[in-house]
Amino acid sequence: MSEKASQQPVGQSKKRQANTWLRVVQEQVEAESFGSVEITVHDSKVIQVQRTEKLRLDRARQLFPPSGLPAAFIPKLPRRPSGPPQFLDPKKRPLMKNRSKSIRATLAAAGLLVLGSTASFAAEESVAELRALIQQLDQKIKVLERKEELDKESSAEKAKTTAVVTAGASGFQMRSADTNFVLKIRGYVQADARFYPADNSSGTKNDTFLLRRVRPIFEGTLYDKYDFRVMLDFPSGNMVTANNNSFVQDAYLNARFFPEFQVQIGKFKEPVGLERLQSGANLLFIERSYPSQLLPNRDVGIQIQGDLFNYTLNYQIGAFNGVPDGGSGDTDATNFDDEKDIAARLFAIPFRNSDNDALRGLGFGVSATIGDHEGAPRGYSSAGQQSFFAYTGTVVADGQHWRVSPQAYYYWGPFGLVAEYAVSSLNLRNTANGRQQELTHTGWQVAASWFLTGEENSFKAVQPLKPFTVGGDGWGAWEVAARVSQLDIDDDAFTGAGPFANSATAASAATSCGLGVNWHLNRNVKFSLNYELTNFDGGTSPLLENGEQALFARAQVAF
Amino acid sequence: MKLSRVVLALALSLASSAWAKDIKLLNVSYDPTRELYTEFNAAFSKHWKAKTGDNVTVEQSHGGSGKQARSVIDGLPADVVTLALAYDIDAIADKSRRLPADWQKRLPNNSAPYTSMINFLVRKGNPKGIKDWNDLVKPNLSVITPNPKTSGGARWNYLAAWGYALEKSGNDEAKAKEFVGKLFKNVPVLDSGARGSTTTFVQRGIGDVLLAWENEAFLAIKEFGADKFEIVTPSLSILAEPTVAIVDKIVAKKGTEAVAKAYLEYLYSDEGQDIAGKHFYRPRSEKAVAKYAAQFPKLKLITIDSSFGGWRAAQKKHFDDGGIFDDIYKP
Numbered sequence: 106m107s108e109k110a111s112q113q114p115v116g117q118s119k120k121r122q123a124n125t126w127l128r129v130v131q132e133q134v135e136a137e138s139f140g141s142v143e144i145t146v147h148d149s150k151v152i153q154v155q156r157t158e159k160l161r162l163d164r165a166r167q168l169f170p171p172s173g174l175p176a177a178f179i180p181k182l183p184r185r186p187s188g189p190p191q192f193l194d195p196k197k198r199p200l201m202k203n204r205s206k207s208i209r210a211t212l213a214a215a216g217l218l219v220l221g222s223t224a225s226f227a228a229e230e231s232v233a234e235l236r237a238l239i240q241q242l243d244q245k246i247k248v249l250e251r252k253e254e255l256d257k258e259s260s261a262e263k264a265k266t267t268a269v270v271t272a273g274a275s276g277f278q279m280r281s282a283d284t285n286f287v288l289k290i291r292g293y294v295q296a297d298a299r300f301y302p303a304d305n306s307s308g309t310k311n312d313t314f315l316l317r318r319v320r321p322i323f324e325g326t327l328y329d330k331y332d333f334r335v336m337l338d339f340p341s342g343n344m345v346t347a348n349n350n351s352f353v354q355d356a357y358l359n360a361r362f363f364p365e366f367q368v369q370i371g372k373f374k375e376p377v378g379l380e381r382l383q384s385g386a387n388l389l390f391i392e393r394s395y396p397s398q399l400l401p402n403r404d405v406g407i408q409i410q411g412d413l414f415n416y417t418l419n420y421q422i423g424a425f426n427g428v429p430d431g432g433s434g435d436t437d438a439t440n441f442d443d444e445k446d447i448a449a450r451l452f453a454i455p456f457r458n459s460d461n462d463a464l465r466g467l468g469f470g471v472s473a474t475i476g477d478h479e480g481a482p483r484g485y486s487s488a489g490q491q492s493f494f495a496y497t498g499t500v501v502a503d504g505q506h507w508r509v510s511p512q513a514y515y516y517w518g519p520f521g522l523v524a525e526y527a528v529s530s531l532n533l534r535n536t537a538n539g540r541q542q543e544l545t546h547t548g549w550q551v552a553a554s555w556f557l558t559g560e561e562n563s564f565k566a567v568q569p570l571k572p573f574t575v576g577g578d579g580w581g582a583w584e585v586a587a588r589v590s591q592l593d594i595d596d597d598a599f600t601g602a603g604p605f606a607n608s609a610t611a612a613s614a615a616t617s618c619g620l621g622v623n624w625h626l627n628r629n630v631k632f633s634l635n636y637e638l639t640n641f642d643g644g645t646s647p648l649l650e651n652g653e654q655a656l657f658a659r660a661q662v663a664f
Numbered sequence: 665m666k667l668s669r670v671v672l673a674l675a676l677s678l679a680s681s682a683w684a685k686d687i688k689l690l691n692v693s694y695d696p697t698r699e700l701y702t703e704f705n706a707a708f709s710k711h712w713k714a715k716t717g718d719n720v721t722v723e724q725s726h727g728g729s730g731k732q733a734r735s736v737i738d739g740l741p742a743d744v745v746t747l748a749l750a751y752d753i754d755a756i757a758d759k760s761r762r763l764p765a766d767w768q769k770r771l772p773n774n775s776a777p778y779t780s781m782i783n784f785l786v787r788k789g790n791p792k793g794i795k796d797w798n799d800l801v802k803p804n805l806s807v808i809t810p811n812p813k814t815s816g817g818a819r820w821n822y823l824a825a826w827g828y829a830l831e832k833s834g835n836d837e838a839k840a841k842e843f844v845g846k847l848f849k850n851v852p853v854l855d856s857g858a859r860g861s862t863t864t865f866v867q868r869g870i871g872d873v874l875l876a877w878e879n880e881a882f883l884a885i886k887e888f889g890a891d892k893f894e895i896v897t898p899s900l901s902i903l904a905e906p907t908v909a910i911v912d913k914i915v916a917k918k919g920t921e922a923v924a925k926a927y928l929e930y931l932y933s934d935e936g937q938d939i940a941g942k943h944f945y946r947p948r949s950e951k952a953v954a955k956y957a958a959q960f961p962k963l964k965l966i967t968i969d970s971s972f973g974g975w976r977a978a979q980k981k982h983f984d985d986g987g988i989f990d991d992i993y994k995p
Binding site: 244247248250251252254255259 | 806852853855856860864868869870871
């Protein structure tokens with residue numbers, strides 16, 4: 106029953122004529138409610154206008170009673186006419202297909218409503234228009250869907266090659282899509298304050314603020330097995346010296362061929378002191394204790410290392426240039442001889458994989474170095490970082506130098522204990538009188554700590570249970586610590602003809618007791634406060650006679 | 665095990681591998697050649713096995729031609745590239761130096777073993793009455809073509825339209841630009857390759873007309889039925905010459921030079937040409953041309969060299985960043 110009311114107006118170009126017949130047609134159209142107006146054309150002219158009035162049962166109203174739409178009508182709704190065939194691969198995009206269905210259903214419903222409200226007149230014409238409209242909308246939806254599909258495809262493809270960048274508490278990381286290239290940017294800064302409450306008239310250092318460590322770290326992994334690490338340092342008063350370029354702290358490659366067999370080459374910490382091997386950012390006290398002064402710091406060399414028996418036994422053995430006690434070095438060019446130091450360490454964490462909480466955190470081991478040394482030996486400093494023992498200027502190392510250090514830690518819940526002993530035996534020569542002597546110094550420390558806030562104590566960084574938030578209920582992690590540490594100088598340094606040290610300005614022993622509190626606001630920010638009392642044996646200088654009080658504070662940010 | 669036995673075992677395994685080598689080739693191709701190369705690879709493997717006794721497996725990679733070239737430049741180890749147009753191989757030669765700049769002279773017919781052209785695929789009954797290029801710029805018409813930035817077919821589409829507009833306007837470039845601009849205004853979605861556009865048009869039911877490789881249009885009809893689509897051949901189109909080349913540095917490294925060369929040469933053989941014709945690529949050899957003459961309509965075909973001064977010039981002027989396409993197509 107579809108009768109198009111107007112065909113393409115004939116004689117479009119002949120406007121004058123059109124105006125006349127158009128007016129007639131318009132009058133006729135306006136005169137009727139339902140029906141058709143027919144025009145007859147002869148020789149490009151409208152010669153007749155015929156109106157047909159339609160009187161019919163109102164089918165549309167029957168089909169669309171105002172109360173609702175008969176479900177039976179729905180299948181007859183306008184469908185996409187020349188229906189582009191659907192060859193959707195259901196495996197490829199089921200989700201989209203479903204969505205598309207629901208969108209189409211919504212559209213159909215909208216169409217029905219429109220249809221319902223206009224059904225009382227011109228139902229057939231509206232259906233044709235709606236059909237066209239729905240077809241247009243259908244195309245638009247399909248285009249949107251396809252665009253989304255293509256976006257997904259291209260982002261999936263991009264993901265295959267795009268590097269992943271992450272940022273978090275453990276630093277900033279870039280990783281290639283195939284994980285063959287990983288770069289982590291980390292670092293830490295320690296800003297310290299050092300106060301000496303009982304100033305001595307002479308010999309005591311000034312109270313000072315200083316930058317203790319300013320260390321950017323670049324580390325990463327290449328091809329899954331080759332780790333590298335470069336750690337620089339720009340602390341207060343850093344200077345370049347020939348044998349100790351402290352700007353470059355770490356620079357090494359570690360080839361992890363197997364967990365049990367790894368080769369590390371470059372500059373890094375010699376595998377000796379327990380406290381020395383703990384990261385400067387995770388120290389319990391602001392400054393390390395005496396054993397670390399007897400043992401080597403960083404050196405250049407090659408080391409074989411690995412974890413055995415499911416990570417319960419860790420070994421390292423390496424060849425290094427050799428450094429004096431507590432020292433670091435980059436080269437053997439000016440100091441020390443051709444001989445290299447051998448350093449080795451064995452450390453067991455036997456219950457590492459056990460369920461027994463009381464034993465899991467127990468680790469113990471022993472380390473040693475041996476080698477021939479020449480050149481100037483280093484003196485030793487107090488807990489407050491003031492020199493209390495120095496060799497006289499004419500003393501040089503000349504001969505074998507060996508060290509042994511038994512060491513252990515124990516962590517159980519919030520409790521932590523670290524104990525370390527060190528012996529350093531070195532051959533020295535006084536160039537002033539030719540005296541040669543082997544001196545053996547010893548040092549030890551015992552340090553205990555407790556997390557008041559209940560955190561799991563650890564040799565590594567501690568994660569506060571409730572990080573500190575301003576105005577929140579998190580107070581971070583609070584840790585209290587106590588430490589006793591001693592360094593005993595071989596008495597032979599002071600005795601006999603041509604002694605190696607001046608007994609007035611150098612002490613033969615230093616004993617330090619320290620208390621500390623650490624506030625870990627979160628994993629990255631820590632404030633520390635230490636008080637250390639040091640007594641010295643021997644010596645007549647005001648510092649050595651009166652002892653030392655040192656109050657150190659530190660603000661640290663590490664990531 | 666005694667040493668002599670070890671030596672014997674080694675010698676035997678060496679000898680047996682000398683008898684039948686397992687060779688792998690990677691053919692990096694453009695989007696619509698999947699079916700062509702599936703059949704051709706099987707034929708070549710058989711041929712090579714018969715000739716040398718070696719087993720050749722040819723792996724295929726498909727995508728928009730420009731995109732594929734980029735992948736090879738970025739390190740995809742293709743033994744051979746069979747791309748939609750010479751420029752994409754030029755780009756590999758220029759940017760990666762993995763093959764010489766005169767690669768196109770190494771095989772007959774400028775290294776294009778088969779040709780094609782661009783035509784229109786419309787829905788059955790051609791409801792929008794599309795007959796020629798000028799129908800594509802009408803309002804309310806939806807044209808499907810891939811992106812000339814990534815697809816070789818799309819660049820042929822674009823240049824064919826450009827060529828048509830030039831001819832109709834008496835070589836007025838401004839008019840041609842306006843014409844092609846209008847055409848791309850009718851493009852609702854740009855796929856990255858020709859096969860993607862076929863999916864858009866055929867499977868997703870989008871658009872009134874697909875600008876398609878001739879072989880792709882035939883394939884769509886073959887796969888999805890002549891009752892759903894029909895082909896419209898415009899008054900003018902462009903001779904599309906997909907080209908092939910071995911990637912010298914890769915085959916030298918992998919030791920596959922001889923077999924890769926033979927692989928491409930086999931495209932020119934009777935069997936290769938016949939397979940091309942069978943998959944609706946216009947073959948070169950007289951024998952195959954004669955055999956498939958009936959399936960390819962004859963029409964005026966402009967060429968890239970005569971109408972656009974070669975691919976390098978066309979690429980620079982139209983498709984490189986800042987070229988005319990960037991000017992006329994703003995998504």
